[in-house]
Amino acid sequence: MEHPFRIADNVRTGTPIMLIKISYRDMEGFGEASMPPRYGEDLNTAKVFLDQLDLSQFHSVSPIDPILSYIDHIQPGNPAIKAALDIALHDLWGKITKRSVHELYGLSNEILQTAKTISIEAPEIMAARVTEAKDFRYLKIKLGTAEDRAIIQAIRKVTDQPLYIDANQGWKNKEEAARLIDWLSTQACLFIEQPMPKNDFDAMEWLKNRSSLPIIGDEGIQRIKDIDNAGLFYHGVNIKLMKSTGIREAFTMLTTAKKKGLHTMIGCMSETSCAIAAGAQLGSLAEFIDLDGNLGVTNDPFIAFPCVQGEIRVDNSPGLGLKKPTWDTVEPYIENS
Template sequence: MEKKHVFRIAGGARTSTPAILIQLKFDNYTGYGEASMPPLYGESFQTAINFLKKIDLSTFKNPFNTEDILNYIDAISPNNPAIKAAIDIALHDLIGQLLKIPLHSYFGLKNKELYTSKTIGIDTAKIIEERVIEAKKFKFLKVKLGGKNDKEIVDTIKKATNQPLFIDANQGWNSKEEALEKTFWLKELGAVFIEQPLPKTSYDDLTWLAAHSPLPIIGDEGIQRFSDVKNASNFYHGINIKLMKSTGLREAYKMAQTAKMMNLKVMLGCMSETSCAIGAAAQLGALADWVDLDGNLGIKNDPFTAHQVNQGVIHVNKNPGIGLANVDWKEISTYKIPNHNL
């Protein structure tokens, strides 16, 4: 996926993100899935292909046995969440095609318009000002901090707009004291919450910060899968659920429902993704307090068309499955999973 702009966070910068697109076929129906693999998370084309080579679906006769199929996929390896997510998304898309219903209906959720934030990465003041102007129709801006120029970034943004800010420090602040000071400062400037202000393993500092912060603290890098949710309230006031971390829709749904029962806020987030994965995540939008699903808006070579985005609002369509309206990809290389009925 080629990005429209250089993407910078506290941990580095990139101009592209590797992705693998999946087709899962049953009878005359096809489900589509996607694995987005930012290098930070350790997955690659090679790890994904190696994982796919281990799959044997010959014992499964149809796609409706989702629990057994996805438990089998998950048990192949403790890692590889993105390629697992691709299979999960394709499987659910296929089920939606067969049932002729959108996945929000399959999960028993209402369809609603989603106000997604628009991400502003770490950059120079001039470029940040340009990005803010481009995002003027969005209700929220998501601002990447955690570098050396936090004040310059925020001051530049506030000179150009009064839009509320989602703040994401990407583990970039060095101490609980610094994090608390910046949280009070950002609250006065219209911040809604602070995402992952400290390293995910700084448990004592995160516990202290959550107890003292005037803004909700949201776990991202510290919340990967369902097993992380049970202790999340010790360190955070909410969690950021991403399909590429959670292994897909099935687990993301469980995480969101559990978080809500624990009185934790739910944020739906994304990586750099095509409209395939974004379309899938949007199906769970009714469970979210906040939505950050703009990954497809930042790439130049999206082979899919799904839900329309107008003035920062995602209008979730009623198409079957994940909501794809058009597919136009050119296969560069293909790998067929052997020994399967799906």
């Protein structure tokens, strides 16, 4: 990463990534597993999972649902490597049919206004990073520190851009959180993402009903089952492919959330342009876009949809819309066609 990435409970300078390729006849589909340490997956767990995989039983990429069901039931958990397989299969399916992934799902290729994430640093450093991101319409500010008010005050000295606030479970007292949200509502903040620990259900339910800004669930929203009761604790949900096991379930989660009247957001981990392109294919289903995880990567092996002044322009290229990867930037780990 170009800069250390610091949130309420950890900091890192890189992220373990596994890129995969699935071959079918003369075509190739590419996928990605991004595995931040806090979620429990790594290169070894991904390899163990892939060693159990046998796609030879399937003779075509379509229909895709039986293949993804088989993958999901190999063993519980492992959403990131499952997402990599899902993404690669969708890329392949699109290339075979000469259709983009969003066209496969009957979606449009809208211009997406992504937020730019500013991770936690000293207030003056965060203000400087905000100035560097002046071309973005929205900024996502990481909070969850003793200096949260000072951070926002420093940022408001240099910009009036609307802010997404992400506490990453960093606030522990619901009354204090409610008072801080009241103040943030006067600072052109649009919503609060995961303010309380995801398992503190009583506090989250109380805060959801008390909050003067919408509450968006992130760590507390992993897969489709979590949408059932999401409305008790959140006004909206942040769907990420690395949590949902990929495009197919993310599509179902977004459409289900919309039917339930929840705000919808599509987000990302620290990812290459491969997974960001996959997320962007579902962008028209989301009210809020946070697909900047490739912008601070120094060794991105893919080129997909450029982000210009905060705008991601998704085209109708077959599959994910990736350009040829530059594999010389990637450390080989496993090849399993």
